[in-house]
Amino acid sequence: MATVPPHSIVSGVDYAVATLGGVPPGDDEAAFDGVVELALTYGPAGGDVRHEQVVHGVGLVSEGGIFVHEKDDHGKDLRRWRVSRREGGGWVARQGLY
Numbered sequence: 234m235a236t237v238p239p240h241s242i243v244s245g246v247d248y249a250v251a252t253l254g255g256v257p258p259g260d261d262e263a264a265f266d267g268v269v270e271l272a273l274t275y276g277p278a279g280g281d282v283r284h285e286q287v288v289h290g291v292g293l294v295s296e297g298g299i300f301v302h303e304k305d306d307h308g309k310d311l312r313r314w315r316v317s318r319r320e321g322g323g324w325v326a327r328q329g330l331y
Contacts, residue, residue: 299317
């Protein structure tokens with residue numbers, strides 16, 4: 234039986250990383266390595282947040298970038314997110330086929 238993700242997301246757009254492990258993310262990309270919890274928000278800059286998403290998964294920091302493999306409550310893969318620095322500071326995550 235297939236696992237259904239808890240919420241729909243908009244694929245291919247940047248979600249701001251609001252928190253990493255419950256606190257605002259710092260500048261160290263190594264913090265995304267290992268078991269992570271990301272609180273993501275999507276909406277226009279300076280406008281109302283249109284969507285919030287909490288991602289639980291396993292992060293991997295490599296030469297190819299930062300990737301988070303979102304997992305369900307049973308450890309099965311749901312989505313793959315690519316995390317990158319946002320222009321002007323902070324981090325963004327984008328779901329897609331990487």
